[in-house]
Amino acid sequence: MILEIASSVAMSGVLAYTFLDKNGTTEASKIQRIANNCGLHVREDGKQRTIHLLRRKRHSWGVEYVYRIPLGLAFADVQNKKQHIEDGLNHRRGLFDITLTDIKTLRLRGDINEQIKRLLNGPKHRKEVLMDYDGTLRIRIYREPLPEIVPYDDGTIGKCSGWMVCVGESREGTVYHDFDKIPHLIVAGTTRYGKSVFLKNVITTLIGTQPDVVCFTLLDLKGGLAFNRYSNVRQVKKVAKNVDESLEALREIHTEIQRRQAEFLAKGYEDIKEARMKQRHFIxxxxxxxxASQGEPDTKTKKKKIECEQIIAEIARIAGGLGYRLLFATQYPTANTLPRQVKQNCDARLCFRIQTDTASQVVLDENGAESLPLIRGRALYRTDRMLLVQTPFIENDFIDKTIGPHIVIKPRKELPKKDGHSAKETPSAGSYSLVIEET
Known part of the structure; x- marks a missing residue:
């Protein structure tokens, strides 16, 4: 009995020491140690200095720590070490990693040693780290992860007004993108991590909220499969499946842009809002x-791709004010596949997990997307600041329910004549086509 009491008292002393170090929290001092060990330090007056804790504040979601960055270091230096800090805070637990929250779960009437073993060996959510800088370094440590699935339902559409679409859930609440405020958006990410699902979110939302004033031109360079279910929706002007069809669609858009630009000039309109035109055309x-034309060996195909690139760049550069909206998506973001003029004129980027820090730099101008967890739909959304979001997952059944009332029967496109008769295209699976038999 005496030994048990002594053991409990000693353990309580250890736990108190664990939590109450010289900075008031083990986690804070650990962050400083990690920062120092991974090179975030300078020498000043003969002393080595690293980030210095100013204050901390506890929240229901975790803890926010505020540090002073020593002169000679920048926020970008710390941001580049974010993964080191997050991994360090999530290494396998030891006795000195027990927190006050853990201590509060202990029951003195029970076996303290056994309870501590369960704490150390039991499951633990991975802590997530977010940083920003406003003159001081603010590091937020979230105890619980973002949800891995955010369902897309009627409520999602119901909360979208005007030209807004739901980007996803962040630590600060639901995030929306307004295409009338930021006309163009770059979307990047490795296949199967949410890029195409997000594009379908956009199309479905706008068909649901703006059915009479939205139209789409969809360039699906994966053979048309991703957007096939939209091919007979009345708001969709065209679904292009290859380079030739994409060039044809882009030429039509370019002609429209020139016509509308001439009209606005003649009437003295500055942009589509002043012209009071409600329609928006999404490409x-x-x-x-x-x-991408770079590296294309075939001269004829290369010329077509160059023209496609030129028209897309012009859409990004001048067509926003004329009512055209560009969503430019790629899973291989490089300087060649993401044209400079497109990037310069897209003030919003949504980046899912990608393979390298170089690709992250191409899309976001900083690292981070390569370190996203292996969770479908997890992305970084950047406008004037960066937010970690979990994008909504939309079921195909919900898409079909939403776009069903807008399906129209479109006549088939005639193929070149054979033996004096016009051949008809074979309908794709699940499509709605009108077949007119010749007599």
Whole structure:
């Protein structure tokens, strides 16, 4: 009995020491140690200095720590070490990693040693780290992860007004993108991590909220499969499946842009808002790398791709004020596949997990997307700041329910004549086509 009491008292002393170090929290001092060990330090007056804790604040979601960055270091230096800090805070637990929250779960009437073993060996959520800088370094440590699935339902559409679409859930609440405030958006990410699903979110939302004033041109360079279910929706002008069809669609758009630009000039309109035109035309390019001319060996195909690139760049550069909206999506973001003029004129980027820090730099101008967890739909959304989001997952059944009332029967496109008769295209699976038999 005496030994048990002594053991409990000693253990309580250890736990108190664990939590109450010289900075008031083990986690804070650990962050400083990690920062120092991974090179975030300078020498000043003969002393080595690293980030210095100013204050901390506890929240229901975790803890926010505020540090002073020593002169000679920048926020970008710390941001580049974010993964080191997050991994360090999530290494396998030891006795000195027990927190006050853990201590509160202990029951003195029970076996303290056994309870501590369960704490150390039991499951633990991975802590997530977010950083920003406002003159001081703010590091937020979230105890619980973002949800891995955010369902897309009637409520999602119901909360979208105007030209807004739901980007996803962040630590700060639901995030929306307003295409009237930021006309163009770059979307990047490795296949199967949410890029195409997000594009379908956009199309479905706008068909649901703006059915009479939205239209789409969809360039699906993966053979048309991703957007096939939209091919007979009345708001969709065209679904292009290859380079030739994409060039044809882009030429039509270019002609429209020139016509509208001439009209605005003649009437003295500055932009589509002043012209009081309600319609918006969305050009969505999925798998844009297939239109990249760089490295194309075939001269004829290369010329077509160059023209495609030129028209897309013009859409990004001048067509926003004329009512055109560009979503440029690729899973292989490089300087060749993401044209400079497109990037410069797209003030919003949504980046899912990608393979390298170089690709992250191409899309976001900083690292981070390569370190996203292996969770479908997890992405970084950047406008004037960066947010970690979990994008909504939309079921095909919900898409079909939403777009069903807008399906129209479109006549088939005639193929070149054979033996004096016009051949008809074979309908794709699940499509709605009108077949007119010749007599």
């Amino acid at each position: 969505i390019v999925d798998e844009a790398a297939e239109l």
